Amino acid sequence: MFKKMAIVALSAGVLLSGINVSVGFDSAEAKKPEWAGNQHQKVKNVIYMIPDGYNAAYATNYRWYKGEDSSFDPYVKGLMKTHSANTEVTDSAAAGTAMATGVKTNNGMVGVTPDGEEVDSILDAAEDAKKSTGLVATSTITHATPAVFGASVASRGDEATIAPQYFENGVDVILGGGRSFFLPTSEGGKQPEGNLVEEAKKDGYQYVTNSSELSKVKGNKILGLFADGAMAPELERSNTNQPSLAEMTDAAINALKQDKDGFFLMVEGSQIDWAGHAHDAAWAMTDTQAFDEAVAAAIEFAKKDGNTLVVVAGDHETGGMSVGSNGVYDLKIELLHDVTATGDFMAKQLNSDRSNVKEVVKKYTGLDLTEEEINRIKESSKVVIAINEVISDRALVGWTSTAHTGTDLPIYAYGPQSDRFVGLHDNIDIPMIIAEAMKLKLNN
Structure with missing residues (x-):
């Protein structure tokens, strides 16, 4: 019995002295929002x-x-x-x-x-x-x-x-x-x-x-x-x-x-x-x-x-950025520390037939592209996004839009x-x- 009474008293004390909780009375103090503690400090x-x-x-x-x-x-x-x-x-x-x-x-x-x-x-x-x-x-x-x-x-x-x-x-x-x-x-x-x-x-x-x-x-x-x-x-x-x-x-x-x-x-x-x-x-x-x-x-x-x-x-x-992509429960974002140029900059370094994709991406990212990745960039109608998505996929950063x-x-x-x-x-x-x-x- 004493334990129950103590718990009730403690609970009431917490309610009355802490967070704004409706307890059936109209006190101005009880209506203060959570930021009430610093609401009157001067903002110059x-x-x-x-x-x-x-x-x-x-x-x-x-x-x-x-x-x-x-x-x-x-x-x-x-x-x-x-x-x-x-x-x-x-x-x-x-x-x-x-x-x-x-x-x-x-x-x-x-x-x-x-x-x-x-x-x-x-x-x-x-x-x-x-x-x-x-x-x-x-x-x-x-x-x-x-x-x-x-x-x-x-x-x-x-x-x-x-x-x-x-x-x-x-x-x-x-x-x-x-x-x-x-x-x-x-x-x-x-x-x-x-x-x-x-x-x-x-x-x-x-x-x-x-x-x-x-x-x-x-x-x-x-x-x-x-x-x-x-x-x-x-x-x-x-x-x-x-x-x-x-x-x-x-x-x-x-x-x-x-x-x-x-x-x-x-x-x-x-x-x-x-x-x-x-x-x-x-x-x-x-x-x-x-x-x-x-x-x-x-x-x-x-x-x-x-x-x-x-x-x-x-x-x-x-x-629509995501943390992790392609169904992999992981993130390899540390490889982005080796990237030294934007995809747009890299795209401008490509020659007319894009035969230097591997060399350009290697120079500015440190990545050795697979043949599949090289062809993905070569054949894309949006080469900047293709370069960036290859890099993002390696880092396991996903995009939806x-x-x-x-x-x-x-x-x-x-x-x-x-x-x-x-x-x-x-x-x-x-x-x-x-x-x-x-x-x-x-x-x-």
């Missing part, structure tokens, strides 16, 4: 990091590839739904719009509702609160994901219209590829409205074009355009003078933190998605590594600062109010949670 800065195309399968493969947890693995909080307004499988424009504005839209649309009405982003809300803002990406900086934070257009392909909107909306730090969209057509660029680079310099932006110049920047407004189109994949970055994603993240933080009112920064690992489209497992892992290092830099700053919230969430999954898939995605968060992201969310919830944490007005 937010670093919103988006690994494009990334889901739990990428996370698992990358953990095996790295040999340990990623910098953000310990901070996983919940899951996120990804569907767009008009389909179960989203593209980056619709997903990004939801993640930036809290509004669902149709695939292909940037910063507008399905009927074309412009909507404010979390970056706009930060600007309204007098905070500094920044965008960083390894794609063209006018690509869909960065665009949704600083622009509104009916079609994601209208990158020349997106570029000037960044300056109109007051974005302070702009780092990535896409130089051609800022230069006038008279100089071989794609910008019909004039030379945006020269206009930016007159407005106080420091303009940089390589990693060395970026490392010397001291001001709080930067325009860094490191390629005419997209930046190089991480596998090939050592052959360029382009900064890494971590270096761009560090530079952006150092510029934006000068604002006493705080800042909002979005950082995209753009090319994880492109690797998924191409079924290029090595490219996917190395660009994930670059993103991992960027997140590590952000978390390091957040730990020192104490008032910075870091949020990490992909926008959709790409390629060359497009996006509609799976839920993990959400990670570190810093004050990070527990707000616990649970299952829709992608439109994320900017609303950030706005509430930063005490910003986002009324879409």
Whole structure:
């Protein structure tokens, strides 16, 4: 009897002092959500990091590839739904719009509702609160994901219209590829409205074009355009003078933190998605590594600062990646460490009759191809994907699609109010949670 009474008393004590459990009374304390412990901590800065195309399968493969947890693995909080307004499988424009504005839209649309009405982003809300803002990406900086934070257009392909909107909306730090969209057509660029680079310099932006110049920047407004189109994949970055994603993240933080009112920064690992489209497992892992290092830099700053919230969430999954393939209960992802070029690069090294397939693949992967594998590449109408699938099959990484898939995605968060992201969310919830944490007005 005494044991039973003790158990009942202990159980009641646990219920009343711990997790929010309904026990038949209307106490405000009992209604607090799981993140109540840090919901009132100050959030001055937010670093919103988006690994494009990334889901739990990428996370698992990358953990095996790295040999340990990623910098953000310990901070996983919940899951996120990804569907767009008009389909179960989203593209980056619709997903990004939801993640930036809290509004669902149709695939292909940037910063507008399905009927074309412009909507404010979390970056706009930060600007309204007098905070500094920044965008960083390894794609063209006018690509869909960065665009949704600083622009509104009916079609994601209208990158020349997106570029000037960044300056109109007051974005302070702009780092990535896409130089051609800022230069006038008279100089071989794609910008019909004039030379945006020269206009930016007159407005106080420091303009940089390589990693060395970026490392010397001291001001709080930067325009860094490191390629005419997209930046190089991480596998090939050592052959360029382009900064890494971590270096761009560090530079952006150092510029934006000068604002006493705080800042909002979005950082995209753009090319994880492109690797998924191409079924290029090595490219996917190395660009994930670059993103991992960027997140590590952000978390390091957040730990020192104490008032910075870091949020990490992909926008959709790409390629239907699996951990293990072909019915084999194993993974041999370690062989990807020997791959030194993308499948696209290797395909460009093939001669007209593809008679050098064996030599090219051996040079850049260390693999000795079988006759069956050689013929598979030789005879394929999609040689890049054929090369990548041969390598993926060797690593036992599987693929189900060359497009996006509609799976839920993990959400990670570190810093004050990070527990707000616990649970299952829709992608439109994320900017609303950030706005509430930063005490910003986002009324879409």
